[in-house]
Amino acid sequence: xxxxxxxxxxxxxxxxxxxxxxxxxxxxxxxxxxxxxxxxxxxxxxxxxxxxxxxxxxxxxxxxxxxxxxxxxxxxxxxxxxxxxxxxxxxxxxxxx
Amino acid sequence: xxxxxxxxxxxxxxxxxxxxxxxxxxxxxxxxxxxxxxxxxxxxxxxxxxxxxxxxxxxxxxxxxxxxxxxxxxxxxxxxxxxxxxxxxxxxxxxxxxxxxxxxxxxxxxxxxxxxxxxxxxxxxxxxxxxxxxxxxxxxxxxxxxxxxxxxxxxxxxxxxxxxxxxxxxxxxxxxxxxxxxxxxxxxxxxxxxx
Numbered sequence: 149x150x151x152x153x154x155x156x157x158x159x160x161x162x163x164x165x166x167x168x169x170x171x172x173x174x175x176x177x178x179x180x181x182x183x184x185x186x187x188x189x190x191x192x193x194x195x196x197x198x199x200x201x202x203x204x205x206x207x208x209x210x211x212x213x214x215x216x217x218x219x220x221x222x223x224x225x226x227x228x229x230x231x232x233x234x235x236x237x238x239x240x241x242x243x244x245x
Numbered sequence: 246x247x248x249x250x251x252x253x254x255x256x257x258x259x260x261x262x263x264x265x266x267x268x269x270x271x272x273x274x275x276x277x278x279x280x281x282x283x284x285x286x287x288x289x290x291x292x293x294x295x296x297x298x299x300x301x302x303x304x305x306x307x308x309x310x311x312x313x314x315x316x317x318x319x320x321x322x323x324x325x326x327x328x329x330x331x332x333x334x335x336x337x338x339x340x341x342x343x344x345x346x347x348x349x350x351x352x353x354x355x356x357x358x359x360x361x362x363x364x365x366x367x368x369x370x371x372x373x374x375x376x377x378x379x380x381x382x383x384x385x386x387x388x389x390x391x392x393x394x395x396x397x398x399x400x401x402x403x404x405x406x407x408x409x410x411x412x413x414x415x416x417x418x419x420x421x422x423x424x425x426x427x428x429x430x431x432x433x434x435x436x437x438x439x440x
Contacts, residue, residue, distance in 0.1 A: 155310045155326050156394065160379045163396055207396035209325035229326070231288070 149222045154229055155209045163207030169193075170200035170214055170230075196220055202230055251275055252361055252421045258439055262429065265436030270369040273428060274440040276362040276413060280338030286327040286351040294329070297345045302331055302338070313390040315407040322392025322405045327351070330392065330403055330415065332362070361421035365428065366411040369435045374412060376431050378402070384409060400424055 149161040169192055175184040193199070196219060203213045212230040217223070251257065253275055261269055286294035295306050304314045304321045306329070313322025321331040331338065339355035346353050365373065371382040377397045381387060392405045402424075403415040416424045429437065 157310075159395070162379075207399070207401065208394045209328075211326055 149224075151203060151205075151213070151215060151224055152227050153205045153208060153211065153213065154227065155211055156205065159205070159208055163205060164213075165204045165206040167202040167204050167212065170202045198225060203227075249277070249358065251277065252418050253363075253425045256422055256426050256429070261436065261438045263433030263436050265438070268436060269367070269438045270435040271365060271367040271373055271432040271437035272440055273425075273432065273437055274364045274366075276364050278332045278334055278362055279336035279357065280331075280333040281356045281360045281362065281415065282331045282338055282342060283354040283356055284329045284331055284342065284346060284351060285354070287349070288327065290350045291327045293350050294327070294346065297342070297350065298329065298331060301341050301345050302333065304331070307390075311391045311393055313392045313405055315390055315405060315413075320405060320407065320413070322390065322403075324392050324394040324403050330405075332413075332415075359418055360415045361418050363414045363416065363421070363425060363428065364407075364411065365414065365432075366408065367437075368410055369432075370410050370412055373428070373431050373435070374404070377427070378404070382412075397424065397427075 150158045151161060151164055152158045171193055172188055174188055175181060179185065198216050199219050201215045201217055203215050205211050205213060213227050214230045215224060216226045218225065257275070284294060284298065298321055299305050302319050302321060304316065304319055306312055306314060306321055306323065311323055313320065319331070319333045321329055323329050336357070339353060339357070342353045374382050378395045380393055380395055387393065387406055389406050389408060392403060394401070394403050396402060400416055400420045405413045407413050
């Protein structure tokens with residue numbers, strides 16, 4: 149399986165570390181909404197198909213990446229830096245609350 | 246300054262080795278630079294960091310991922326977004342950068358004692374390195390001056406191409422001897438010389 153790092157180019161999966169499901173939205177740290185925390189910790193989509201994931205190029209540039217991987221074929225349909233997305237996700241969260 | 250001991254010493258045997266009856270096709274050496282620095286820019290400060298590298302070291306870095314330059318005495322290359330390795334034969338580069346890279350531009354980390362620089366040169370250098378790392382070593386894909394970060398069996402390595410058939414590899418000092426032995430074994434079949 150090859151993952152295309154936006155900085156280093158296509159690299160073998162052995163250089164990468166899986167950092168978890170990319171669909172999770174962490175509640176505000178002060179949130180007391182137990183359902184939201186429960187969903188953040190336990191609920192997973194578990195799709196048979198395209199899945200948003202966070203990977204780290206730990207054996208290369210060490211950047212965190214947002215990757216869409218097909219769980220049936222391992223095909224990587226997109227990859228990019230997670231940094232910008234993280235800010236966008238926080239913004240979405242802040243404007244929502 | 247104290248004299249630095251090479252971690253390769255017990256396994257560093259100058260001379261020709263391996264299958265060299267038909268000629269030596271690999272030259273291995275330790276470049277022992279006085280300064281090895283890691284410079285990191287905060288997001289958005291990359292250009293200012295690159296101009297600081299030009300100001301202090303006189304090296305004009307090209308734009309783009311992994312871009313680098315080497316002039317035989319000093320070398321610099323990008324190895325991650327906003328992060329650069331800068332190397333100098335002389336000691337004291339960290340203090341030269343400390344005054345220029347202010348805390349609002351980024352950080353300076355002195356790795357001079359933490360990394361070992363190994364040089365592999367010769368017509369079969371690409372071929373030997375291809376046994377170690379799953380990256381493209383062909384000249385169009387990996388131009389002279391450019392840098393790459395990758396791993397060999399979990400040993401993190403930064404590689405800079407410093408000539409058409411010459412590469413400088415920066416590895417953790419603690420893993421350097423084992424990496425060096427592996428490099429020697431991999432070079433045996435084409436004949437190598439340790440200088």
